[in-house]
Amino acid sequence: MKKNIAVIGAGAAGFFGAIRMKSLLPEANVIVFEKSNKMLAKVKVSGGGRCNVTHACFEVSKLIKNYPRGSKELRSAFMQFACTDTVNWFNDRGVELKIESDGRMFPVSNNSQTIIDCLMDEAERLGVQFSLGTSIKKVTGKEGKIELLFENDSTIEFDAVLIATVVIQIKKDSNGWLQQIIR
Ligand SMILES: Cc1cc2nc3c(=O)[nH]c(=O)nc-3n(C[C@H](O)[C@H](O)[C@H](O)COP(=O)(O)OP(=O)(O)OC[C@H]3O[C@@H](n4cnc5c(N)ncnc54)[C@H](O)[C@@H]3O)c2cc1C
Known part of the structure; x- marks a missing residue:
């Protein structure tokens, strides 16, 4: 069955992780959720703009x-x-x-834009999907699936999730499920 994979964060780590997963599992749906409206923002300024x-x-x-x-x-x-x-x-x-x-x-x-262009071209070639302006509040393990909680309190289940947001907080809920709260 087609796997649904989510990546949280469209920085260097999330971007490269999404590309890697989509190239290893071409039939999977790989979608990157990014809370801001910009992808690879830090890469742009990295190395004094040279990366x-x-x-x-x-x-x-x-x-x-x-x-x-x-x-x-x-x-x-x-x-x-x-x-x-x-x-x-x-x-x-x-x-x-x-x-x-x-x-x-x-x-x-x-020019760091060369690196950004390369990553974006590769993601597009492979068919990685992006959802900008989408913030994830919580990640919860749920009977073999992983549930993402969005800002508008809607939820979607995925088969695998890569958290690439830099800052996370991990705790257990009353049922003992591991929860990762993204800051
Ligand atoms: C000025 C500067 C220069 C640098 N120069 C270099 C360099 O030349 N070479 C080098 O290797 N490193 C450099 N670094 C470090 C490098 O930029 C970082 O290590 C790297 O960008 C981190 O990538 P990341 O994907 O882990 O995190 P980030 O780039 O921080 O990406 C995380 C993404 O997750 C998103 N996010 C966070 N929370 C949520 C949420 N709840 N839901 C959805 N999305 C969320 C954020 O908006 C962000 O886009 C530099 C850093 C700075 C600040």
Whole structure:
């Protein structure tokens, strides 16, 4: 059966997560809910408007040393996708990155809009859907499904939800279901 997947937050994390899920599960419906009317707003201003996409550190064992409080947790994530994969991902979609003397990597265009355009084109090509101006108040686990509560108090059930809002609060309700309240 066709899976319904929700992503909350159209920042860099939510955007890339939605693209990744839609490319792994092309038949799934993937919809991104964003509370503001802008997507990738922080990416636009990142790196002084140039977007410091990644760093020229191509060995996971060296890369994790830059995260002293999370090196163990990040190792397995970086084994799946690290700096080389980032460079290749953008190269494969026609975006060349350059290395500066301190190792930071930027698009050759020196313009974060190049990164935004690439992500937007890829999302559109794959058929990721977006709902802007849509704020999620609460995420609740419900018998194999996940229910999203919207600002207007309507609800929709999904098979999977990726929360990419930066700030969340987790608690249990009286039935013991885990609730995630998005701030
Ligand atoms: C000035 C500046 C420069 C930076 N430069 C760089 C750089 O060059 N390189 C780099 O790697 N990083 C840089 N960063 C950091 C980088 O921008 C962030 O780490 C990254 O954008 C975080 O992405 P995110 O998707 O996790 O979060 P965000 O971009 O914050 O996205 C979260 C999204 O969730 C939405 N949201 C929140 N709550 C809800 C809700 N309840 N319902 C629906 N939507 C919701 C928000 O509106 C937002 O759009 C910079 C940051 C700043 C501020």
